Amino acid sequence: MVVGELAHECDVIIIGGGPGGYHAAIRAAQLGRSVTLVEQDQLGGICLNKGCIPSKILTQSAEKFTSFQEGENWGLEGGGISFNLNKLQQYKQQKIEQLRAGVEALCQANKIEILNGSAFFLSEDKVGVEKGDKFDVFRFRNAIIATGGTPEKPPWARELSELVFDQHSISDLSEIPEKLLIYGSDYIALEIGMAFQALGSKVTMILDDGKEDFDFDQSICRELKRILKKKKIDIVKNSEVLELQHKEDMFTVTFELKGKIETISGTHLFVSTTIRPNTNQLGLSRIGVEQCAAGFIKVDAQSRTTQKHIFAVGDVTEGPALAVKAIKQGKTAAEAIAGIQSQSDFHFIPIVAHTQPPIASAGLTEKEAINMGNDIEIGQFSMSANGFSTLAGKKEGFIKVISCKEKQVLLGIHMVGTGAIELISAGITALEMAARDEDLIFPNYPHPSINEGLLEAVEALRNQAIHIPPKSKNEQKLKV
Amino acid sequence: MVVGELAHECDVIIIGGGPGGYHAAIRAAQLGRSVTLVEQDQLGGICLNKGCIPSKILTQSAEKFTSFQEGENWGLEGGGISFNLNKLQQYKQQKIEQLRAGVEALCQANKIEILNGSAFFLSEDKVGVEKGDKFDVFRFRNAIIATGGTPEKPPWARELSELVFDQHSISDLSEIPEKLLIYGSDYIALEIGMAFQALGSKVTMILDDGKEDFDFDQSICRELKRILKKKKIDIVKNSEVLELQHKEDMFTVTFELKGKIETISGTHLFVSTTIRPNTNQLGLSRIGVEQCAAGFIKVDAQSRTTQKHIFAVGDVTEGPALAVKAIKQGKTAAEAIAGIQSQSDFHFIPIVAHTQPPIASAGLTEKEAINMGNDIEIGQFSMSANGFSTLAGKKEGFIKVISCKEKQVLLGIHMVGTGAIELISAGITALEMAARDEDLIFPNYPHPSINEGLLEAVEALRNQAIHIPPKSKNEQKLKV
Numbered sequence: 009m010v011v012g013e014l015a016h017e018c019d020v021i022i023i024g025g026g027p028g029g030y031h032a033a034i035r036a037a038q039l040g041r042s043v044t045l046v047e048q049d050q051l052g053g054i055c056l057n058k059g060c061i062p063s064k065i066l067t068q069s070a071e072k073f074t075s076f077q078e079g080e081n082w083g084l085e086g087g088g089i090s091f092n093l094n095k096l097q098q099y100k101q102q103k104i105e106q107l108r109a110g111v112e113a114l115c116q117a118n119k120i121e122i123l124n125g126s127a128f129f130l131s132e133d134k135v136g137v138e139k140g141d142k143f144d145v146f147r148f149r150n151a152i153i154a155t156g157g158t159p160e161k162p163p164w165a166r167e168l169s170e171l172v173f174d175q176h177s178i179s180d181l182s183e184i185p186e187k188l189l190i191y192g193s194d195y196i197a198l199e200i201g202m203a204f205q206a207l208g209s210k211v212t213m214i215l216d217d218g219k220e221d222f223d224f225d226q227s228i229c230r231e232l233k234r235i236l237k238k239k240k241i242d243i244v245k246n247s248e249v250l251e252l253q254h255k256e257d258m259f260t261v262t263f264e265l266k267g268k269i270e271t272i273s274g275t276h277l278f279v280s281t282t283i284r285p286n287t288n289q290l291g292l293s294r295i296g297v298e299q300c301a302a303g304f305i306k307v308d309a310q311s312r313t314t315q316k317h318i319f320a321v322g323d324v325t326e327g328p329a330l331a332v333k334a335i336k337q338g339k340t341a342a343e344a345i346a347g348i349q350s351q352s353d354f355h356f357i358p359i360v361a362h363t364q365p366p367i368a369s370a371g372l373t374e375k376e377a378i379n380m381g382n383d384i385e386i387g388q389f390s391m392s393a394n395g396f397s398t399l400a401g402k403k404e405g406f407i408k409v410i411s412c413k414e415k416q417v418l419l420g421i422h423m424v425g426t427g428a429i430e431l432i433s434a435g436i437t438a439l440e441m442a443a444r445d446e447d448l449i450f451p452n453y454p455h456p457s458i459n460e461g462l463l464e465a466v467e468a469l470r471n472q473a474i475h476i477p478p479k480s481k482n483e484q485k486l487k488v
Numbered sequence: 489m490v491v492g493e494l495a496h497e498c499d500v501i502i503i504g505g506g507p508g509g510y511h512a513a514i515r516a517a518q519l520g521r522s523v524t525l526v527e528q529d530q531l532g533g534i535c536l537n538k539g540c541i542p543s544k545i546l547t548q549s550a551e552k553f554t555s556f557q558e559g560e561n562w563g564l565e566g567g568g569i570s571f572n573l574n575k576l577q578q579y580k581q582q583k584i585e586q587l588r589a590g591v592e593a594l595c596q597a598n599k600i601e602i603l604n605g606s607a608f609f610l611s612e613d614k615v616g617v618e619k620g621d622k623f624d625v626f627r628f629r630n631a632i633i634a635t636g637g638t639p640e641k642p643p644w645a646r647e648l649s650e651l652v653f654d655q656h657s658i659s660d661l662s663e664i665p666e667k668l669l670i671y672g673s674d675y676i677a678l679e680i681g682m683a684f685q686a687l688g689s690k691v692t693m694i695l696d697d698g699k700e701d702f703d704f705d706q707s708i709c710r711e712l713k714r715i716l717k718k719k720k721i722d723i724v725k726n727s728e729v730l731e732l733q734h735k736e737d738m739f740t741v742t743f744e745l746k747g748k749i750e751t752i753s754g755t756h757l758f759v760s761t762t763i764r765p766n767t768n769q770l771g772l773s774r775i776g777v778e779q780c781a782a783g784f785i786k787v788d789a790q791s792r793t794t795q796k797h798i799f800a801v802g803d804v805t806e807g808p809a810l811a812v813k814a815i816k817q818g819k820t821a822a823e824a825i826a827g828i829q830s831q832s833d834f835h836f837i838p839i840v841a842h843t844q845p846p847i848a849s850a851g852l853t854e855k856e857a858i859n860m861g862n863d864i865e866i867g868q869f870s871m872s873a874n875g876f877s878t879l880a881g882k883k884e885g886f887i888k889v890i891s892c893k894e895k896q897v898l899l900g901i902h903m904v905g906t907g908a909i910e911l912i913s914a915g916i917t918a919l920e921m922a923a924r925d926e927d928l929i930f931p932n933y934p935h936p937s938i939n940e941g942l943l944e945a946v947e948a949l950r951n952q953a954i955h956i957p958p959k960s961k962n963e964q965k966l967k968v
Contacts, residue, residue: 027935034954056875060936065879069562076556076564082549083576084556086569096563103879110873110955117957331935339954358934368934393590395536399545399583430910433931433939437917440931450833451913451920454840454848455507455811456540459913474514474819475590477597 015145018044020345021135022152023127023290026053028322028334029154030111035342037118044146045120046127046137052108054156054176055331061107062179063199065100067362070203074364081401091207093184100179129291132315150317150345153297153305154338155290157283157323162191162216164252165279171254173278185209185276189259191249192280193222195361198232200278202363205239212242212272214261216280220245224359225373225422227388227408232424235365235404244272252277283329300326309351311341319344332357356439360429365405368432371420371439374410383413387445387468391425393475394464395456402426407465409435409445416444418466427458434462445469495625498524500825501615502632503607503770506533508802508814509634510591515822516632517598524626525600526607526617532588534636534656535811541587542659543679545580547842550683554844561881571687573664580659609771612795630797630825633777633785634818635770637763637803642671642696644732645759651734653758665689665756669741671729672696672760674703675841678712680758682843685719692722692752694741696760700725704839705853705902707868707888712904715845715884724752732757763809780806789831791821799824812837836919840909845885848912851900851919854890863893867925867948871905873955874944875936882906887945889915889925896924898946907938914942925949 020036022029025047033045050057069091076089115122125139135146159174173181175196188209190201193216205211213236215221221229236243244265251262259277263270285304292299298306298314305320307313313320319341322334336352343350361367377384392403405425411418421435438448448466453459464473471479500516502509505527513525530537549571556569595602605619615626639654653661655676668689670681673696685691693716695701701709716723724745731742739757743750765784772779778786778794785800787793793800799821802814816832823830841847857864872883885905891898901915918928928946933939944953951959 031954035952038952038958055935061875061879064876064936068880069564072555072559072562073564075552076559076566079552079556079569080575081579082552083572083574083579084549084553084569085572085575086556086566089559089564089566092563092565094563095560095565099561099563103881107875107878110878114955114957332932335935336932353930354932357932360934360937395541395587396544398587398590399541400548401583427907427910429934429937430907430939431913433911433933433942434913434917436931436933437914437921437923437928441917441921441923441927443917443921447921448917451916452812452816452834452837453913453916454838454909455535455815456544457840457909459910462913472515472518474511475594477594478518 015134015147018042018146018148020044020150020152020342021046021127021146021148022154023135024053024154024156024322025051025111025122026154026156026322026334027055027331028156028338029053029152030115030338031335032152032154032321032338032342033120034114034118035339036345037120039342039346039348041342041346043118043120044123045115046123046125046135048124048126050108051111051115051122052104055334056107056111057104058176058179060331061104062100063175063196064362065096065103066179067199067203069096070206071362071364074206078401091184093182097182126289128289129295132295150319152311152338152341153290153313153318153320153324154322154334155286155324157285157329159281160284161279161281162249164249165191165277168252168254171259171277172252173276174281178278181276185274187274187276188212189214189261189272189274189277190280191261191277192216193219194280195223195359195367197278197280198222198361198363198367200280201241202239205241206364210240212244212274214244214247214249214263214272218246218248224367224369225408225420226375227406228367228369228422228424231405232367283323285324287324307337309340309353310344311337311352312344327354328357328359330357330359356436358432358436360432362429365402365425366428367424368428369420369422370432370436371418372410373420373422377410377419382419384419385411385413385469387411387465387473389461389465389468389473389476391458391461394458394461396458397426397461399456400426407461409465409469411445411469416446418443418445418448425458425461431459431462434459495614495627498522498626498628500524500630500632500822501526501607501626501628502634503615504533504634504636504802505531505591505602506634506636506802506814507535507811508636508818509533509632510595510818511815512632512634512801512818512822513600514594514598515819516825517600519822519826519828521822521826523598523600524603525595526603526605526615528604528606530588531591531595531602532584535814536587536591537584538656538659540811541584542580543655543676544842545576545583546659547679547683549576550686551842551844554686558881571664573662577662606769608769609775612775630799632791632818632821633770633793633798633800633804634802634814635766635804637765637809639761640764641759641761642729644729645671645757648732648734651739651757652732653756654761658758661756665754667754667756668692669694669739669752669754669757670760671741671757673699673701674760675839675843675847677758677760678702678841678843678847680760681721682719685721686844690720692724692754694724694727694729694743694752698726698728704847704849705888705900706855707886708847708849708902708904711885712847763803765804767804787817789820789833790824790829791817791832792824807834808837808839810837810839836916838912838916840912842909845882845905846908847904848908849900849902850912850916851898852890853900853902857890857899862899864899865891865893865949867891867945867953869941869945869948869953869956871938871941874938874941876938877906877941879936880906887941889945889949891925891949896926898923898925898928905938905941911939911942914939
């Protein structure tokens with residue numbers, strides 16, 4: 009193909025309009041750059057249209073349903089409540105359209121040119137955009153790759169791939185599963201499991217890859233297992249899945265557990281999969297952008313690829329497949345293009361789960377902190393001793409802080425309990441500012457509030473939490 | 489009365505078992521002091537038994553009731569919900585007893601001697617404790633006065649005082665008022681007004697003392713007025729109440745407004761009153777503890793009175809009548825007694841309201857910042873542009889940050905919207921650590937979350953919030 013003078017000149021071209029792409033586009037426009045954003049499907053990407061947003065509508069609905077069932081305690085009397093998934097799907101559709109319209113309007117207000125089509129690199133400074141019969145060539149000064157990723161089902165599930173739900177397809181489910189099998193151990197698996205359990209499914213979770221535990225700090229894992237047991241969600245751990253069958257509308261998973269072959273059946277199967285980067289169609293080999301073995305694009309803290317004028321952000325790069333990462337990288341890339349030396353830093357990236365109760369975590373887990381050679385102290389406060397949690401009837405969970413013994417600097421904060429997701433930002437701010445325990449002890453906390461749980465977790469580092477009974481002499485001795 | 493050798497020797501005596509008193513008692517015990525705690529009524533004080541805790545049970549219930557009414561959007565279908573206040577009263581009683589038992593158990597575990605009775609100073613080192621016919625004398629090394637305060641109704645309401653509800657008696661209300669009149673402009677007036685409106689009352693708020701506005705930052709006041717209008721809660725401002733009458737189960741308030749005499753009637757009247765310190769029975773004149781003109785005990789940042797070995801904490805001291813103040817002062821007093829040089833600092837005390845939506849505020853308001861001579865910048869982000877608020881159907885509110893233009897240090901954070909109370913601790917931590925705007929821009933915020941609203945409010949200081957459309961050239965010029 010000869011492009012020659014037919015190429016459109018453009019300043020910054022961004023391939024992919026998910027959170028990474030559209031944040032990059034708007035930030036670049038704010039900084040005075042002229043931006044062309046190419047999206048092959050819908051603005052907002054997987055996150056807005058199929059991932060984060062729909063899943064949170066599901067978890068919010070499940071949380072409300074549970075809350076309604078507890079209403080009588082609170083003087084709220086009425087007929088039985090039933091759940092209508094179709095109605096929720098309508099609500100979901102409406103909210104997604106509303107949010108997508110918002111992103112479109114913002115792009116327009118920022119004078120971002122939006123193209124619908126598939127984009128790929130023709131050379132180090134040219135991108136082709138294809139849409140049906142139409143084909144355009146853009147010569148760019150800078151490019152940002154924000155093409156995201158695709159769930160990759162494990163080998164045993166590939167043959168039945170169309171029938172098995174993953175994190176991008178589960179939001180389209182049109183009925184509440186009678187018996188839901190979940191394969192996974194991350195926040196997504198937990199969110200889906202707890203939401204459908206609340207809405208009436210019988211749920212079994214098979215931890216992926218033979219794992220012993222969930223992907224959280226060990227104390228959260230312990231609390232999670234207690235909570236899941238109470239919810240009658242079964243857990244299969246340390247197992248290796250061998251085979252998946254689908255007969256008469258039932259899935260049967262065959263797995264090996266402690267040397268024995270066992271099976272488990274369900275009406276639906278959800279797999280929280282690994283993410284494969286969407287790079288196949290990009291023509292990366294033509295432009296010398298390096299990828300790691302698994303295909304993710306290598307980037308530095310400015311989101312810069314091995315080609316200095318080309319950037320990559322989000323799920324197409326290494327690291328956790330989280331929108332928060334894509335958003336930060338997107339803004340950082342745009343700033344780098346504009347000559348600002350900002351960097352992304354994911355040491356204190358929050359991992360949150362909209363479970364019942366929610367989980368929020370940032371910084372090092374206890375094991376990570378020890379493995380890195382830190383001499384640590386642990387402060388932990390049970391929300392059952394928190395006034396607000398008690399009055400609200402939300403006594404499950406705790407807040408745990410991990411501190412470096414020598415420097416008294418906080419290393420990690422792990423929360424499970426109502427309000428954890430909002431409260432984690434206090435922890436993240438503290439972690440980022442290298443707060444010492446006194447920096448969280450000195451401030452004032454509203455009373456009564458779950459916030460006080462964070463204070464008492466930090467006070468517990470000094471054995472000074474007010475609502476923790478004093479340790480016996482023996483316990484104190486053990487600590488020393 | 490001759491006491492002589494009959495006095496019991498004691499180390500630290502604390503008069504009053506509310507949040508200030510019991511936090512002081514436990515902290516002093518943690519620090520190795522021997523503590524005697526005298527409470528004339530019930531442990532936990534007004535806060536636990538009649539104030540903060542019961543009021544939050546009411547506001548939580550109202551919030552749930554509202555949420556239930558919106559359930560249909562979320563696929564939750566069922567019969568009409570009705571509200572049974574008696575049932576909520578049972579729940580309240582149960583929770584109060586549970587929390588009180590917790591405080592009692594903690595005091596016991598900390599080997600705190602609890603006495604039931606009225607305490608007063610006999611001399612600079614002796615306290616008498618009276619209970620019925622029994623009278624004991626305690627010779628103390630240190631004393632902490634934590635006797636709290638009593639609502640003082642305005643002069644026009646005193647004659648009918650028994651019939652008029654205040655912040656200590658409202659939680660005993662046995663029916664939902666048909667037409668509730670509220671006199672006040674603080675967080676308590678707003679909580680009570682919005683809660684009963686949600687539960688079915690027709691509510692009118694008369695701002696106290698002829699005020700023009702509520703006790704919050706001007707932007708929150710503006711949003712509040714919009715929200716209250718939507719809820720059909722009427723507001724009477726700039727008025728002077730002249731008279732209160734009660735006839736045939738109806739209250740009639742007569743007030744002057746712009747030179748005209750008007751009246752308004754309701755079935756119930758709630759007054760969010762000023763607090764009078766409980767010092768009358770203490771015999772303060774005998775011990776040389778100074779009080780300010782309004783009767784509050786003068787204390788320093790260590791909660792020390794003008795008698796160096798006697799401390800005072802909570803509502804009996806000057807400053808806002810908030811449990812958070814009492815708690816901090818209580819711990820500080822105990823630490824001072826133990827020789828630790830800690831201090832209370834209420835520059836960044838959170839003011840929160842469990843309204844619908846909630847309000848949380850810390851640091852300087854816009855007006856205060858300007859009046860103190862600061863050259864300020866304002867960043868404000870509407871929660872209607874926040875992804876999580878949108879999907880949750882909770883689009884009301886905003887987050888506003890006030891920053892010093894020269895130093896880029898945050899001076900105040902004001903929030904109204906779902907999750908504000910939990911999120912304010914991120915703001916308070918930032919304020920206490922003298923965070924600059926970059927300290928809140930650098931961290932990662934979970935997506936989607938209301939936390940991102942805080943980030944975008946700070947980004948708005950630089951005109952770089954992603955979800956705020958760019959200002960027109962004219963607006964930008966105006967700013968410069």
